[in-house]
Amino acid sequence: MAESQTIGVFGAGWVGLVTGGCFAELGHEVIVRDVVPDRIAALQAGRMPFHEPDLPDVLARNRERIRYTLDAGDLADADALFVCVQTPPTYSGDADLSFVWSALDDLPRVDRRQVLVMKSTVPVGTGEKVRAALEARGLTNVGYVSNPEFLAEGHAVRDFLAPDRIVIGAFADEDGAGVEALYSRIAAPVVRTDVASAEMIKLAANAFLMTRISFINEIANVCEAVGADVVEVAQGVGLDHRLGPHFLRAGIGYGGSCFPKDSLALKQLASNSGYHFQLLAAVIEVNELQKRRVIQKLQKHLGRLRGKKVALLGLAFKAGTDDMREAPSLVLASRLLAEGAEVRAWDPVARPGELMKGAVLSDSVLEAVTGADAAVIVTEWDELRGLASAEVRDAMTRPLIIDGRNLLDPEETRRAGFAYEGIGRQSSAFESLPETPEPSERVSG
Numbered sequence: 040m041a042e043s044q045t046i047g048v049f050g051a052g053w054v055g056l057v058t059g060g061c062f063a064e065l066g067h068e069v070i071v072r073d074v075v076p077d078r079i080a081a082l083q084a085g086r087m088p089f090h091e092p093d094l095p096d097v098l099a100r101n102r103e104r105i106r107y108t109l110d111a112g113d114l115a116d117a118d119a120l121f122v123c124v125q126t127p128p129t130y131s132g133d134a135d136l137s138f139v140w141s142a143l144d145d146l147p148r149v150d151r152r153q154v155l156v157m158k159s160t161v162p163v164g165t166g167e168k169v170r171a172a173l174e175a176r177g178l179t180n181v182g183y184v185s186n187p188e189f190l191a192e193g194h195a196v197r198d199f200l201a202p203d204r205i206v207i208g209a210f211a212d213e214d215g216a217g218v219e220a221l222y223s224r225i226a227a228p229v230v231r232t233d234v235a236s237a238e239m240i241k242l243a244a245n246a247f248l249m250t251r252i253s254f255i256n257e258i259a260n261v262c263e264a265v266g267a268d269v270v271e272v273a274q275g276v277g278l279d280h281r282l283g284p285h286f287l288r289a290g291i292g293y294g295g296s297c298f299p300k301d302s303l304a305l306k307q308l309a310s311n312s313g314y315h316f317q318l319l320a321a322v323i324e325v326n327e328l329q330k331r332r333v334i335q336k337l338q339k340h341l342g343r344l345r346g347k348k349v350a351l352l353g354l355a356f357k358a359g360t361d362d363m364r365e366a367p368s369l370v371l372a373s374r375l376l377a378e379g380a381e382v383r384a385w386d387p388v389a390r391p392g393e394l395m396k397g398a399v400l401s402d403s404v405l406e407a408v409t410g411a412d413a414a415v416i417v418t419e420w421d422e423l424r425g426l427a428s429a430e431v432r433d434a435m436t437r438p439l440i441i442d443g444r445n446l447l448d449p450e451e452t453r454r455a456g457f458a459y460e461g462i463g464r465q466s467s468a469f470e471s472l473p474e475t476p477e478p479s480e481r482v483s484g
């Protein structure tokens with residue numbers, strides 16, 4: 040393919056807009072198609088449907104090269120058609136491919152060769168199924184390539200334009216070469232392989248990242264029992280070049296739109312073929328238990344949680360995004376409410392709506408912690424680095440901080456007059472806190 044190509048994108052969601060915007064940034068003509076009229080109208084008017092740093096600038100800068108449309112017929116001009124639709128988990132844990140099939144239904148019929156490129160995360164074997172479906176429909180001029188995305192929310196534009204690698208799995212060499220040429224302005228290793236291996240690379244990479252997180256979380260839990268500090272341990276372990284420093288931050292478990300869904304899909308994919316993926320099953324279970332450990336930490340200090348006021352600080356599944364899908368905050372809030380606690384919640388950008396029914400939303404950190412028996416750092420927002428202040432201490436009924444992200448310095452926080460519990464670090468002696476009065480003993484008003 041020549042330098043500047045025309046690229047069609049199915050789906051104006053997060054992956055579709057990052058892909059479309061970044062290809063325009065690389066000099067290609069881009070047509071983004073979605074089935075939701077409001078979304079297309081908003082994009083045409085220059086409004087962003089979600090929060091992703093740098094993306095608004097990329098889309099605005101390349102306005103001349105990006106078209107948004109509802110009409111799949113407009114994709115007839117495209118040389119490559121990127122499929123960037125959702126693949127949510129079904130009831131059985133498999134990936135739901137119905138949006139992928141609708142994209143196939145809408146493929147424009149053209150005479151020249153087009154390449155369908157799968158960016159969405161799909162089970163291994165999807166490419167083979169799509170190829171069969173294309174053949175059954177007589178679309179023999181449409182090639183198929185698997186080109187998984189490795190974009191993390193909060194720095195997706197950087198991940199696209201400066202990736203660690205570009206993975207391209209193709210049935211026909213010429214299709215793989217065509218897709219590789221689209222990325223020619225990016226200097227990154229290119230892995231050219233078969234379709235099934237490309238699909239597996241994506242699932243295996245995510246599963247390995249999750250394994251590292253659950254591993255360090257379990258090391259953290261052991262650190263608590265034996266008096267070691269997991270932050271120090273992770274640093275010492277990560278300096279081994281065979282291990283590396285990434286994804287060794289202990290915390291309250293992973294969440295988001297990818298890890299929980301992809302781990303279930305891979306586990307299911309293995310079981311469908313008769314293989315029990317034991318390690319992955321353990322990784323998932325450790326993550327579920329990790330989210331709940333905060334409750335035990337609160338109980339250790341506060342006794343029964345009924346009537347206690349707990350401030351959840353940070354609701355997004357990680358900092359830098361307003362995404363609350365599978366966020367640990369959701370599990371924490373519902374566990375606390377089930378224990379009869381009063382939940383106050385604060386986040387600088389995430390708005391939970393119905394997702395956190397029963398919790399009271401606060402406009403500021405200070406409002407959330409006022410009168411609280413404990414403050415829990417759930418998301419590592421920079422705004423929370425100064426939490427251990429005199430103002431916060433005086434506002435709280437009990438100056439207890441549970442730091443689910445090891446964001447604060449334990450010693451400084453204790454010096455500032457707080458009882459402090461991190462994850463995998465020495466905790467404050469709980470006797471140091473005054474006895475918790477039961478709700479009936481509290482003075483009202």
Ligand code: UGA
Pocket residue numbers: 160188189190191192193245248252285286287288289290291292293294295296297298301356357
């Ligand atoms: C993840 C991968 O990082 C991307 O490479 C991948 O493309 C994407 O999923 C996807 O499959 O589409 P994302 O879910 O946006 O990206 O977020 P991450 O930054 O990877 O974080 C995932 C979760 O792990 C967060 O809840 C985060 O708090 C947690 N985490 C991460 C830890 O608890 N500890 C760590 O050391 C790192």
